[in-house]
Amino acid sequence: MADLLGGRRGALDATLPPLAFAVGWLLGGESLWAGVGAALAVGAVVAGVRLRRGDRPRSVLIGLLAVCVAALIAVRTGKAENFFLIQLLSNAASALAWTVSIVVRWPLLGVVVGAALGQRARWRRDPALLRGYARGSWVWTATYLVRLAVFVPLYLGGQVLGLVVARVALTWPLVAAALAVSWVVLRRSLPAGHPGVRHPVTEGADAQPG
Template sequence: MNGTPERDSGPAEPGSEQGGGDDRGSGLPTSAGAATGPGEPARTESLADLLGGRRGAVDATLPPLAFAAGWLLGGESLWGGVGAALAVGAVVAGVRLRRGDRPRSVLIGLLAVCVAALIAVRTGRAENFFLIQVLSNAASALAWTVSILIRWPLLGVLVGGVLGQRARWRRDPALLRGYGRASWVWTATYLLRLAVFVPLYLGGQVLALVVARVALTWPLVAAALALSWVVLRHSLPAGHPGLRHPVAPPR
């Protein structure tokens, strides 16, 4: 799912620090901080710290930019755009592997560029390079909405996976409610992209699609990480120990 926060370096270890209360002044519950050495203050962390996402979003904008550059420099040559996108996509994949990203995640990203290029070449339409983006955002919007309605909000699934909690977070009514509310922020990002991408795609506006792709990828992911964290933080009651410490109700 494009634009979904992802931490490529693997699951983070649950913190061992027990904290109390919600430090609203810092914007983070102190108990959500990562464990530190003896005598050191807890290092606070946000959803951006836990999930990453912004770095991967920046990487995702490079092949479309290369496609636009190759398309323009080649006199609106489809092959020029596709060749540039594939070359840059391969370089991005190599850089991601060198910095330790998961091979599966890297291959999925490269495969998406290859499929987008294949669709554009087979149809002979440059705007079809962005068809995968349109479809993936529609699928993501649907998946996030359904996950909230069935009380398995995807933000909770992602954060719980990173923290190694499995489904323990679902037994905490406050966390379940908070993840549900914060997941609507991510649903809105996919709907916003669709509202922009679909008219541009139908109008064959290749350069406008590239601009929209860049503007609605890493800046939007950064904004969604920040806003969903604010929503989640304010959904937790005072004294809640934080994301790393789900509170199961007494039986």
């Protein structure tokens, strides 16, 4: 999971453009254009570094596009806090997606881990794993809700620096906590003697567990 999410290096890459925006905004006397210019410049540098170290071009372009769209929204609205609007909306969408995945019995934690382990949907035929992944997915849902609980008041209050601090503080530290807690929840959800996530117990299980 840590590798799939980009690890600490990926989290650092994601926080550099917002930090640059805040620095440019402050040094420019709260100039929106200075902040946007700094964010775009740093975003371009980050994209170049990621390409040189072998990151997937598609992933790099998506990251750079997110910075460009955030800058465009801020410029078009004339509000510095709107640079963080995409972050707020993406967390809301993620919280909804993870919740829905649990309700429809396709918990995203299982989808991600199952794909990484090459299991496809075989893990769904193991009732214990399905239950464990659902419980673990609630941990990830909670991370997005925590971010929203922090981001929304800061956004509504126009607290640009507060949004930057929250963005940094609630990126890798929160992801690391979610990784640890969701793993503990998943392991404790499995019965004694279960071979673990790499070996779904499907013999005698229904194809679509109830």
